Amino acid sequence: MIQEVHYGILAVHLIVGFALVYLAMKAFKKTKYPPMALLAAGFALIVVGDTIIGDIVETFGENLIGEIIEEGIEIAGFIVLILAVKRS
Numbered sequence: 852m853i854q855e856v857h858y859g860i861l862a863v864h865l866i867v868g869f870a871l872v873y874l875a876m877k878a879f880k881k882t883k884y885p886p887m888a889l890l891a892a893g894f895a896l897i898v899v900g901d902t903i904i905g906d907i908v909e910t911f912g913e914n915l916i917g918e919i920i921e922e923g924i925e926i927a928g929f930i931v932l933i934l935a936v937k938r939s
Contacts, residue, residue: 896928
């Protein structure tokens with residue numbers, strides 16, 4: 852039961868996260884505004900780092916290397932978001 856809830860939440864997290872990335876890319880294609888592309892890239896890194904890499908690390912057991920990779924991807928995503936905001 853708990854596993855099904857976990858995967859359900861993970862699925863919703865992925866759907867909402869990639870919907871955000873999709874909408875940001877759609878806005879970039881419409882406006883050709885470069886900071887919007889950075890927003891989409893930053894959101895994508897955060898979704899991939901937090902949801903996908905994080906779940907893989909959790910599945911194979913908590914280890915330092917996996918945590919560093921997960922957090923590194925998320926930090927990179929936040930840096931890209933900061934650049935997008937500063938350039939807008």
